[in-house]
Amino acid sequence: xxxxxxxxxxxxxxxxxxxxxxxxxxxxxxxxxxxxxxxxxxxxxxxxxxxxxxxxxxxxxxxxxxxxxxxxxxxxxxxxxxxxxxxxxxxxxxxxxxxxxxxxxxxxxxxxxxxxxxxxxxxxxxxxxxxxxxxxxxxxxxxxxxxxxxxxxxxxxxxxxxxxxxxxxxxxxxxxxxxxxxxxxxxxxxxxxxxxxxxxxxxxxxxxxxxxxxxxxxxxxxxxxxxxxxxxxxx
Amino acid sequence: xxxxxxxxxxxxxxxxxxxxxxxxxxxxxxxxxxxxxxxxxxxxxxxxxxxxxxxxxxxxxxxxxxxxxxxxxxxxxxxxxxxxxxxxxxxxxxxxxxxxxxxxxxxxxxxxxxxxxxxxxxxxxxxxxxxxxxxxxxxxxxxxxxxxxxxxxxxxxxxxxxxxxxxxxxxxxxxxxxxxxxxxxxxxxxxxxxxxxxxxxxxxxxxxxxxxxxxxxxxxxxxxxxxxxxxxxxx
DNA sequence: TAAAATAAAATGTGATCACAACCGCGCGGG
DNA sequence: CCCGCGCGGTTGTGATCACATTTTATTTTA
Numbered sequence: 232x233x234x235x236x237x238x239x240x241x242x243x244x245x246x247x248x249x250x251x252x253x254x255x256x257x258x259x260x261x262x263x264x265x266x267x268x269x270x271x272x273x274x275x276x277x278x279x280x281x282x283x284x285x286x287x288x289x290x291x292x293x294x295x296x297x298x299x300x301x302x303x304x305x306x307x308x309x310x311x312x313x314x315x316x317x318x319x320x321x322x323x324x325x326x327x328x329x330x331x332x333x334x335x336x337x338x339x340x341x342x343x344x345x346x347x348x349x350x351x352x353x354x355x356x357x358x359x360x361x362x363x364x365x366x367x368x369x370x371x372x373x374x375x376x377x378x379x380x381x382x383x384x385x386x387x388x389x390x391x392x393x394x395x396x397x398x399x400x401x402x403x404x405x406x407x408x409x410x411x412x413x414x415x416x417x418x419x420x421x422x423x424x425x426x427x428x429x430x431x432x433x434x435x436x437x438x439x440x441x442x443x444x445x446x447x448x449x450x451x452x453x454x455x456x457x458x459x460x461x462x463x464x465x466x
Numbered sequence: 467x468x469x470x471x472x473x474x475x476x477x478x479x480x481x482x483x484x485x486x487x488x489x490x491x492x493x494x495x496x497x498x499x500x501x502x503x504x505x506x507x508x509x510x511x512x513x514x515x516x517x518x519x520x521x522x523x524x525x526x527x528x529x530x531x532x533x534x535x536x537x538x539x540x541x542x543x544x545x546x547x548x549x550x551x552x553x554x555x556x557x558x559x560x561x562x563x564x565x566x567x568x569x570x571x572x573x574x575x576x577x578x579x580x581x582x583x584x585x586x587x588x589x590x591x592x593x594x595x596x597x598x599x600x601x602x603x604x605x606x607x608x609x610x611x612x613x614x615x616x617x618x619x620x621x622x623x624x625x626x627x628x629x630x631x632x633x634x635x636x637x638x639x640x641x642x643x644x645x646x647x648x649x650x651x652x653x654x655x656x657x658x659x660x661x662x663x664x665x666x667x668x669x670x671x672x673x674x675x676x677x678x679x680x681x682x683x684x685x686x687x688x689x690x691x692x693x694x695x696x697x698x699x700x701x
Numbered sequence: 702t703a704a705a706a707t708a709a710a711a712t713g714t715g716a717t718c719a720c721a722a723c724c725g726c727g728c729g730g731g
Numbered sequence: 732c733c734c735g736c737g738c739g740g741t742t743g744t745g746a747t748c749a750c751a752t753t754t755t756a757t758t759t760t761a
Contacts, residue, residue, distance in 0.1 A: 521715085717749105
């Protein structure tokens with residue numbers, strides 16, 4: 232059943248002086264969930280994480296509660312905190328919502344995109360390719376999200392991003408599976424298509440590129456051998 | 467500028483034995499935000515609320531952080547917690563997102579709706595009418611949300627509800643304005659249209675009814691005299 | 702031998718305290 | 732009369748502790 236928290240190999244990040252402790256803990260756990268380093272079914276405990284991170288239980292408690300309210304972790308009725316397991320139906324619904332919200336967010340960002348924004352997006356896309364070349368699974372996921380986030384944030388009246396990030400968090404533990412497969416079946420670079428659409432201020436084209444980018448991720452997961460073992464828990 | 471927390475007229479609810487203290491505080495604050503009893507610009511303090519609710523600061527801290535991560539309150543960089551003010555652009559975007567997500571949620575619920583669900587929805591709709599008759603502004607908002615929530619929850623693989631509730635929370639402080647106007651310009655009962663569509667398993671009709679229901683709320687706000695004074699703060 | 706009962710360890714919750722950063726107010730200098 | 736400075740009160744944050752509940756391990760019993 233659920234693995235122990237003790238065999239966690241957390242991707243550590245330094246704590247900037249500007250961050251409160253609970254913010255640091257939150258971002259650290261969040262990053263680890265987003266790139267799939269914490270697998271579904273793993274139980275997280277306040278005191279356990281506090282010891283690993285060498286902080287008091289208090290900031291961990293806050294970070295964990297925040298992750299729970301974003302759907303990244305699930306608080307069982309017995310007050311145990313676990314990373315939710317995925318079901319095929321949940322997965323499909325999460326992807327539908329990603330397409331719904333992210334095409335909307337991209338469309339809303341389009342009018343505000345400047346040339347320097349496009350340059351920055353091309354730089355972020357290059358970082359993704361670099362991470363792919365190095366087979367750095369963690370970085371691929373995180374850089375990919377940086378690309379999308381930067382695009383959507385071009386809209387100064389951005390409301391949907393927190394909702395989108397919540398979807399990313401819920402899909403996170405699964406993303407590793409998709410990405411580890413990515414090196415083999417590397418597909419059309421949808422980000423280039425998105426960038427072309429941006430340069431031409433082509434709204435329908437941008438929507439199509441974003442939707443295709445998301446669907447590619449889905450397809451690559453669907454094609455993984457034995458993927459169904461991951462749904463509903465690893466036996 | 468921002469009002470004090472001391473002149474808060476909170477709608478109190480009894481604390482069920484089954485709820486943890488921080489859950490009770492959360493629901494209480496949440497209800498008060500949803501029906502617009504806490505106005506934009508009001509500053510909320512941990513210790514202040516703790517004294518009003520006669521609990522220790524700890525559960526209030528947790529509830530407030532959760533509300534912050536749902537966008538219901540805003541944590542200023544000076545770590546002051548206030549109810550965010552609305553802008554016309556934010557308002558428009560929130561409404562767009564409501565339509566986007568709620569039509570999707572309604573469509574996803576449609577296949578799972580049973581006859582007893584429809585009966586329950588008609589009962590909830592009747593409660594709304596009753597609250598309208600009694601001019602109970604608080605109940606109108608809360609019952610209306612109960613109606614929508616029950617509908618969307620018919621889908622057992624519901625993911626979007628937390629996102630939708632986040633939108634409701636952000637619109638909450640504004641809903642009171644719309645509802646107080648509602649008694650005069652009462653419009654077509656879109657819930658009846660939605661119920662008809664449900665009975666006929668009419669997907670496009672259901673989407674239209676939900677969208678119209680949301681747009682009516684917007685229109686009634688837009689028509690309020692001097693509504694623009696509420697945008698960007700009451701000066 | 703296996704199931705039930707009991708003891709021990711662990712966990713989330715809430716309370717209290719110490720502390721640094723911040724706000725508001727009054728004093729003093731221009 | 733107006734602006735800058737300093738002081739006390741307030742606030743959020745994090746640490747530590749007590750406690751009820753749950754989980755896990757051990758012992759007992761049929």
